[in-house]
Amino acid sequence: MSTASPLIVALDYTSMDAALCLADRLDPARCRVKVGKELFTRGGPDVLEALHGRGFEVFLDLKFHDIPNTVAGAVQAAAEQGVWMVNVHASGGSRMMEAARERLDRHGFDTLLIAVTVLTSLGDEDLAEIGLPASTAAQVERLARLAHKSGMHGVVCSAQESARLTEICGSDFLKVTPGIRPAFAAAEDQRRVRTPGEAMAAGSSYLVIGRPVTQAEDPMVALAAIEKELAIL
Numbered sequence: 395m396s397t398a399s400p401l402i403v404a405l406d407y408t409s410m411d412a413a414l415c416l417a418d419r420l421d422p423a424r425c426r427v428k429v430g431k432e433l434f435t436r437g438g439p440d441v442l443e444a445l446h447g448r449g450f451e452v453f454l455d456l457k458f459h460d461i462p463n464t465v466a467g468a469v470q471a472a473a474e475q476g477v478w479m480v481n482v483h484a485s486g487g488s489r490m491m492e493a494a495r496e497r498l499d500r501h502g503f504d505t506l507l508i509a510v511t512v513l514t515s516l517g518d519e520d521l522a523e524i525g526l527p528a529s530t531a532a533q534v535e536r537l538a539r540l541a542h543k544s545g546m547h548g549v550v551c552s553a554q555e556s557a558r559l560t561e562i563c564g565s566d567f568l569k570v571t572p573g574i575r576p577a578f579a580a581a582e583d584q585r586r587v588r589t590p591g592e593a594m595a596a597g598s599s600y601l602v603i604g605r606p607v608t609q610a611e612d613p614m615v616a617l618a619a620i621e622k623e624l625a626i627l
């Protein structure tokens with residue numbers, strides 16, 4: 395089932411049972427779901443099948459980052475499992491991104507292919523630590539330009555960068571933004587954060603939200619509060 399909602403709930407749980415328990419309370423007409431490294435490493439493709447069976451469109455977030463041939467193969471495997479969106483790291487370079495896109499096109503998949511720019515858990519000082527002298531804003535811009543040129547459908551970035559990326563890559567280029575923190579939630583390990591309302595106003599295409607929903611006393615109440623903030627109830 396497709397939905398007009400920009401919300402993607404990150405099912406970052408330690409077991410498939412726990413993830414499906416929340417999925418059973420969510421409505422695929424009101425959000426999409428994301429399966430990340432922890433859940434996929436535990437549950438494998440069965441998790442995807444279970445979520446597809448419940449009518450959800452799934453973002454498989456494994457952030458592939460390897461040599462072009464390996465990443466192209468991994469992206470093809472994800473597409474064959476029917477996921478709606480899959481991601482790679484833009485820092486794998488243009489040849490890696492192009493190989494992934496070419497593989498999808500060659501096999502006729504319309505899976506959305508998105509490149510992670512700079513993780514939302516990183517700030518300027520973290521980039522300096524790994525030898526990148528750029529600010530996070532400049533590095534995101536650089537990698538987004540490269541991702542756009544390499545045929546990606548969009549990028550993962552912080553909502554802090556969404557407006558600028560629309561300026562330089564156009565409004566059709568998707569901005570998938572984690573680091574979403576409603577007023578009631580703590581930032582925790584995230585560094586570049588925005589509220590749901592701020593993210594939408596900045597032009598984000600999709601908002602990825604995990605702990606503010608999954609760790610809330612009542613996840614459905616938290617989700618409803620976010621929908622209310624976005625006036626999509």
Ligand SMILES: O=C(O)c1cc(=O)[nH]c(=O)n1[C@@H]1O[C@H](COP(=O)(O)O)[C@@H](O)[C@H]1O
Nearest residue numbers: 404430455512513514550572602603604605
């Ligand atoms: O690609 C992602 O989804 C991602 C990229 C990024 O830069 N930052 C980021 O937080 N994510 C993912 O988005 C989710 C955010 O979760 P919360 O911080 O709990 O809302 C997690 O599943 C992260 O793995």
